[in-house]
Amino acid sequence: MEPGLSILDPERQASIADSRKLPPEVPVAVTLNGEGFAVFMATPRDLEDFAVGFAISETIVSGIQEVHGLTLHEHGEEGISVNLDIDDEPFFTAIKRKRLLTGTSGCGLCGLDSIRAALRTLTPLSPQPAPKTESISTTFEAMQAEQTLNGIYGGGLHASAVCCGDQILAVREDIGRHNAMDKALGAGARSGEPVDLVITTSRCSSDLVQKAVSARVGTLAVMATPSDLAVKLAQENCLNLFSCNRGYSFTRYS
Structure with missing residues (x-):
């Protein structure tokens, strides 16, 4: 430590903070067939992957074969939206359980319409050998x-x-x-x-x-x-x- 400089010296702390790059975080909207579905706070990179993975992991679609189009739009300081074009049947099913939320970066279940939706019915996997x-x-x-x-x-x-x-x-x-x-x-x-x-x-x-x-x-x-x-x-x-x-x-x- 420099002589006479407290570890809590505010000027020293400010200079350290200013020298660091901070991870970006922006609002990201996922839309389905142009219809708003969910908004998240996320790091603005690989957002096409994010939208597809979210749609699959939330059982909106069963796989990539049900995603017919993918479009990203930047809206300045307001954030970014990613639209998925999907068939009508999964679209209308998804809208029924639509998330009207702004999800935080630390939680993936905030604001669900129903508590039961937090523990949705899963189709068990076929047993697979575990890796070493x-x-x-x-x-x-x-x-x-x-x-x-x-x-x-x-x-x-x-x-x-x-x-x-x-x-x-x-x-x-x-x-x-x-x-x-x-x-x-x-x-x-x-x-x-x-x-x-x-x-x-x-x-x-x-x-x-x-x-x-x-x-x-x-x-x-x-x-x-x-x-x-x-x-x-x-x-x-x-x-x-x-x-x-x-x-x-x-x-x-x-």
């Missing part, structure tokens, strides 16, 4: 090496990766953990390759399990202990669920 923990650990390390935004901004962003076997198909980042996972799931769907593993840097609540099952991914690995409901849903729906300590020690919950 050594393979998951290697993939965690590879994902962290590809966290380019986190490197630029010095932290503050979650990351999620989708994999086919030992191959990482895509790594996506966002200030929100749900958003990062949706971006990765969307990138996987758009790649046309099968996804059998999704990894995320965040804690695991029940909604991440629901997203993985809805996207038909056989294994979910997270960096923190899951909730009791997350484990229950994973067991009921044949999802392999792992948690780990920064990729080095593992617990398999289902």
Whole structure:
């Protein structure tokens, strides 16, 4: 420390803050056939992937084959919108359970019209063999090496990766953990390759399990202990669920 400079010196703290780049966060609207559906606070990157992944993980569509068009519009300081063109049947079903919300970056369930919608009915997966923990650990390390935004901004962003076997198909980042996972799931769907593993840097609540099952991914690995409901849903729906300590020690919950 410089002589005579307090660690709490406000001028010193201000200069440190001013020298750092901060992760961007903007309103992002997802629209279906031009109809407003949901608004999120998100990192403005890979938003086409985000919209597709959100539509799949929230069972608005069953897969990328039901998305017929994808258009992004920037609205200046007001934010960004991404429109999905989908068939009439899934569109009208989605509108019935429309989210009239501005979701925060830390929560993917705020403002749902009905409490029951928070625990929607899931179609169980066919049991899939779980990957070896050594393979998951290697993939965690590879994902962290590809966290380019986190490197630029010095932290503050979650990351999620989708994999086919030992191959990482895509790594996506966002200030929100749900958003990062949706971006990765969307990138996987758009790649046309099968996804059998999704990894995320965040804690695991029940909604991440629901997203993985809805996207038909056989294994979910997270960096923190899951909730009791997350484990229950994973067991009921044949999802392999792992948690780990920064990729080095593992617990398999289902």
